[in-house]
Amino acid sequence: SYQIEGGQESDRGPSIWDSFAATPGNVKNADTGRNACDHYNLWPTDLDLVRDAGFDAYRFSFAWPRLIPDGTGAASDAGLDYYDRLIDGILERGLKPFATLYHWDLP
Incomplete structure:
Protein backbone atom coordinates (compact mmCIF):
# COMPACT_ATOMS: atom_id res chain seq x y z
CA SER A 1 0.00 0.00 0.00
CA TYR A 2 2.89 2.41 0.69
CA GLN A 3 4.02 2.08 -2.92
CA ILE A 4 0.64 2.96 -4.45
CA GLU A 5 -1.77 4.68 -2.06
CA GLY A 6 -0.12 7.93 -1.12
CA GLY A 7 -2.57 9.98 0.92
CA GLN A 8 -0.10 10.41 3.75
CA GLU A 9 -1.94 13.47 5.04
CA SER A 10 -5.33 11.75 4.71
CA ASP A 11 -6.33 9.54 7.63
CA ARG A 12 -2.95 7.85 7.98
CA GLY A 13 -0.32 7.80 10.65
CA PRO A 14 3.40 7.53 9.86
CA SER A 15 4.70 4.27 8.46
CA ILE A 16 8.08 2.67 9.08
CA TRP A 17 8.70 3.45 5.39
CA ASP A 18 8.07 7.15 5.97
CA SER A 19 10.82 7.10 8.58
CA PHE A 20 13.14 5.11 6.34
CA ALA A 21 12.59 7.38 3.31
CA ALA A 22 13.09 10.51 5.45
CA THR A 23 16.56 9.38 6.52
CA PRO A 24 19.14 11.06 4.26
CA GLY A 25 20.97 8.64 2.00
CA ASN A 26 18.45 5.80 2.26
CA VAL A 27 16.54 6.50 -0.96
CA LYS A 28 17.81 7.81 -4.29
CA ASN A 29 16.75 11.43 -4.89
CA ALA A 30 15.16 11.41 -1.41
CA ASP A 31 11.94 10.11 -3.02
CA THR A 32 9.09 9.14 -0.70
CA GLY A 33 5.67 7.50 -0.91
CA ARG A 34 3.95 10.72 0.18
CA ASN A 35 1.82 10.75 -2.97
CA ALA A 36 2.97 7.53 -4.65
CA CYS A 37 0.45 6.86 -7.45
CA ASP A 38 -2.27 8.69 -5.45
CA HIS A 39 -4.41 5.55 -5.46
CA TYR A 40 -5.99 6.85 -2.25
CA ASN A 41 -7.81 9.46 -4.35
CA LEU A 42 -7.74 7.85 -7.80
CA TRP A 43 -8.92 4.34 -6.92
CA PRO A 44 -12.22 4.59 -8.90
CA THR A 45 -10.33 5.44 -12.10
CA ASP A 46 -7.63 2.88 -11.31
CA LEU A 47 -10.25 0.14 -10.89
CA ASP A 48 -11.95 1.18 -14.14
CA LEU A 49 -8.60 0.76 -15.90
CA VAL A 50 -8.14 -2.70 -14.39
CA ALA A 57 -9.22 -9.58 -10.11
CA TYR A 58 -7.47 -6.86 -8.15
CA ARG A 59 -4.85 -7.38 -5.44
CA PHE A 60 -4.35 -4.68 -2.84
CA SER A 61 -2.83 -4.49 0.59
CA PHE A 62 -4.01 -2.88 3.79
CA ALA A 63 -1.95 0.04 5.08
CA TRP A 64 -1.84 -0.61 8.79
CA PRO A 65 -0.87 3.03 9.45
CA ARG A 66 -4.21 3.95 7.85
CA LEU A 67 -6.15 1.37 9.84
CA ILE A 68 -4.40 2.01 13.18
CA PRO A 69 -2.77 5.46 12.79
CA ASP A 70 -1.25 5.54 16.28
CA GLY A 71 0.19 2.04 15.98
CA THR A 72 -1.90 0.73 18.88
CA GLY A 73 -5.46 1.01 20.04
CA ALA A 74 -8.70 1.23 18.16
CA ALA A 75 -9.01 1.12 14.40
CA SER A 76 -9.65 4.35 12.53
CA ASP A 77 -13.19 4.74 11.21
CA ALA A 78 -11.81 6.75 8.27
CA GLY A 79 -9.33 3.99 7.43
CA LEU A 80 -11.98 1.29 7.66
CA ASP A 81 -14.31 3.39 5.50
CA TYR A 82 -11.62 3.78 2.84
CA TYR A 83 -11.08 0.04 2.51
CA ASP A 84 -14.84 -0.58 2.64
CA ARG A 85 -15.32 1.79 -0.33
CA LEU A 86 -12.35 0.25 -2.17
CA ILE A 87 -13.65 -3.31 -1.78
CA ASP A 88 -17.17 -2.24 -2.75
CA GLY A 89 -15.69 -0.57 -5.84
CA ILE A 90 -13.79 -3.73 -6.74
CA LEU A 91 -16.95 -5.84 -6.46
CA GLU A 92 -19.12 -3.30 -8.32
CA ARG A 93 -16.79 -3.64 -11.31
CA GLY A 94 -17.10 -7.42 -11.32
CA LEU A 95 -13.55 -7.90 -10.07
CA LYS A 96 -12.46 -10.37 -7.41
CA PRO A 97 -10.70 -8.71 -4.48
CA PHE A 98 -7.48 -10.28 -3.23
CA ALA A 99 -6.41 -8.61 0.00
CA THR A 100 -2.85 -8.83 1.28
CA LEU A 101 -3.01 -8.43 5.04
CA TYR A 102 0.62 -7.47 5.50
CA HIS A 103 3.04 -6.13 2.90
CA TRP A 104 5.83 -4.52 4.93
CA ASP A 105 3.76 -1.47 5.96
CA LEU A 106 3.63 -0.98 9.73
CA PRO A 107 2.68 2.05 11.83
Missing part, protein backbone atom coordinates in the same frame (compact mmCIF):
# COMPACT_ATOMS: atom_id res chain seq x y z
CA ARG A 51 -11.63 -3.77 -15.48
CA ASP A 52 -11.34 -2.18 -18.94
CA ALA A 53 -8.02 -3.96 -19.50
CA GLY A 54 -9.88 -7.25 -19.15
CA PHE A 55 -8.58 -8.36 -15.77
CA ASP A 56 -10.96 -10.18 -13.44
Whole structure:
Protein backbone atom coordinates (compact mmCIF):
# COMPACT_ATOMS: atom_id res chain seq x y z
CA SER A 1 0.00 0.00 0.00
CA TYR A 2 2.89 2.41 0.69
CA GLN A 3 4.02 2.08 -2.92
CA ILE A 4 0.64 2.96 -4.45
CA GLU A 5 -1.77 4.68 -2.06
CA GLY A 6 -0.12 7.93 -1.12
CA GLY A 7 -2.57 9.98 0.92
CA GLN A 8 -0.10 10.41 3.75
CA GLU A 9 -1.94 13.47 5.04
CA SER A 10 -5.33 11.75 4.71
CA ASP A 11 -6.33 9.54 7.63
CA ARG A 12 -2.95 7.85 7.98
CA GLY A 13 -0.32 7.80 10.65
CA PRO A 14 3.40 7.53 9.86
CA SER A 15 4.70 4.27 8.46
CA ILE A 16 8.08 2.67 9.08
CA TRP A 17 8.70 3.45 5.39
CA ASP A 18 8.07 7.15 5.97
CA SER A 19 10.82 7.10 8.58
CA PHE A 20 13.14 5.11 6.34
CA ALA A 21 12.59 7.38 3.31
CA ALA A 22 13.09 10.51 5.45
CA THR A 23 16.56 9.38 6.52
CA PRO A 24 19.14 11.06 4.26
CA GLY A 25 20.97 8.64 2.00
CA ASN A 26 18.45 5.80 2.26
CA VAL A 27 16.54 6.50 -0.96
CA LYS A 28 17.81 7.81 -4.29
CA ASN A 29 16.75 11.43 -4.89
CA ALA A 30 15.16 11.41 -1.41
CA ASP A 31 11.94 10.11 -3.02
CA THR A 32 9.09 9.14 -0.70
CA GLY A 33 5.67 7.50 -0.91
CA ARG A 34 3.95 10.72 0.18
CA ASN A 35 1.82 10.75 -2.97
CA ALA A 36 2.97 7.53 -4.65
CA CYS A 37 0.45 6.86 -7.45
CA ASP A 38 -2.27 8.69 -5.45
CA HIS A 39 -4.41 5.55 -5.46
CA TYR A 40 -5.99 6.85 -2.25
CA ASN A 41 -7.81 9.46 -4.35
CA LEU A 42 -7.74 7.85 -7.80
CA TRP A 43 -8.92 4.34 -6.92
CA PRO A 44 -12.22 4.59 -8.90
CA THR A 45 -10.33 5.44 -12.10
CA ASP A 46 -7.63 2.88 -11.31
CA LEU A 47 -10.25 0.14 -10.89
CA ASP A 48 -11.95 1.18 -14.14
CA LEU A 49 -8.60 0.76 -15.90
CA VAL A 50 -8.14 -2.70 -14.39
CA ARG A 51 -11.63 -3.77 -15.48
CA ASP A 52 -11.34 -2.18 -18.94
CA ALA A 53 -8.02 -3.96 -19.50
CA GLY A 54 -9.88 -7.25 -19.15
CA PHE A 55 -8.58 -8.36 -15.77
CA ASP A 56 -10.96 -10.18 -13.44
CA ALA A 57 -9.22 -9.58 -10.11
CA TYR A 58 -7.47 -6.86 -8.15
CA ARG A 59 -4.85 -7.38 -5.44
CA PHE A 60 -4.35 -4.68 -2.84
CA SER A 61 -2.83 -4.49 0.59
CA PHE A 62 -4.01 -2.88 3.79
CA ALA A 63 -1.95 0.04 5.08
CA TRP A 64 -1.84 -0.61 8.79
CA PRO A 65 -0.87 3.03 9.45
CA ARG A 66 -4.21 3.95 7.85
CA LEU A 67 -6.15 1.37 9.84
CA ILE A 68 -4.40 2.01 13.18
CA PRO A 69 -2.77 5.46 12.79
CA ASP A 70 -1.25 5.54 16.28
CA GLY A 71 0.19 2.04 15.98
CA THR A 72 -1.90 0.73 18.88
CA GLY A 73 -5.46 1.01 20.04
CA ALA A 74 -8.70 1.23 18.16
CA ALA A 75 -9.01 1.12 14.40
CA SER A 76 -9.65 4.35 12.53
CA ASP A 77 -13.19 4.74 11.21
CA ALA A 78 -11.81 6.75 8.27
CA GLY A 79 -9.33 3.99 7.43
CA LEU A 80 -11.98 1.29 7.66
CA ASP A 81 -14.31 3.39 5.50
CA TYR A 82 -11.62 3.78 2.84
CA TYR A 83 -11.08 0.04 2.51
CA ASP A 84 -14.84 -0.58 2.64
CA ARG A 85 -15.32 1.79 -0.33
CA LEU A 86 -12.35 0.25 -2.17
CA ILE A 87 -13.65 -3.31 -1.78
CA ASP A 88 -17.17 -2.24 -2.75
CA GLY A 89 -15.69 -0.57 -5.84
CA ILE A 90 -13.79 -3.73 -6.74
CA LEU A 91 -16.95 -5.84 -6.46
CA GLU A 92 -19.12 -3.30 -8.32
CA ARG A 93 -16.79 -3.64 -11.31
CA GLY A 94 -17.10 -7.42 -11.32
CA LEU A 95 -13.55 -7.90 -10.07
CA LYS A 96 -12.46 -10.37 -7.41
CA PRO A 97 -10.70 -8.71 -4.48
CA PHE A 98 -7.48 -10.28 -3.23
CA ALA A 99 -6.41 -8.61 0.00
CA THR A 100 -2.85 -8.83 1.28
CA LEU A 101 -3.01 -8.43 5.04
CA TYR A 102 0.62 -7.47 5.50
CA HIS A 103 3.04 -6.13 2.90
CA TRP A 104 5.83 -4.52 4.93
CA ASP A 105 3.76 -1.47 5.96
CA LEU A 106 3.63 -0.98 9.73
CA PRO A 107 2.68 2.05 11.83
